[in-house]
Amino acid sequence: MGFLDVLTGRRKLAGPAPDRLFAITTAHVALTSEHSIYPTGSAAIVFQALATSEFETALREMEEVVKATGGESGTSVSTQDDSYGYRWMTLRNPPASPSVEDLAVGINAVAGSIETAGHGERLLCAVFAFEHRPGGPDQSQGGERTYFIYNYKRGFWYPFVPAPGGAQERSTERELQIKAQIERELPIEPELERWFPLWGIPI
Secondary structure (H helix, E strand, C coil): CCHHHHHCCCCCCCCCCHHHHHHHHHHHHHHHHHHCEEEEEEEEEEECCCCCHHHHHHHHHHHHHHHHHCCCCCCEEEEEECCCCCEEEEEECCCCCCCHHHHHHHHHHHHHHHHHCCCHHHEEEEEEEEEECCCCCCCCCCCEEEEEEEECCCCEEEEECECCCCCCCECHHHHHHHHHHHCCCCCECCCHHHCCCCCCCCC
């Protein structure tokens, strides 16, 4: 059973409690203040798009909703398809003012629109990007990139830390360390074999 098998619904799973996504809005406080893991101001929601005019119209409406939701904070929205045919809708805060709260509200607005349109089964995951900056938020060079991935069908989060160097390798030891640091704040996926790597994240 692979990551896409679970995410695309080839194995039916119980739906999550909707408030679990928003756990990241409180967990990031502990990540920042206690563990020097800072938000980058970017997040994305991944879903299977439908090649229909109805779905594309709904997608454009979603973008407008997110732009309206994040208008005061200056959140930008873009979309792209990956090599597997999955649609990424990416939200970015202005560099000087990252807001996990605004990103979570925007991501939830997109998910809600997809569900309202009757396509909730096409939701795959949400991804929030962070960096480990032991020198503080103004560290001159970016630190270790850490992604927190929310699986909509499982209703759990898990950390994903790509190993440095560009190869498709992950820092499993670091991921387990982050789990221990944050599991009281986030509903972490209890089955480690479901911590599937997600390569080519565009945020």
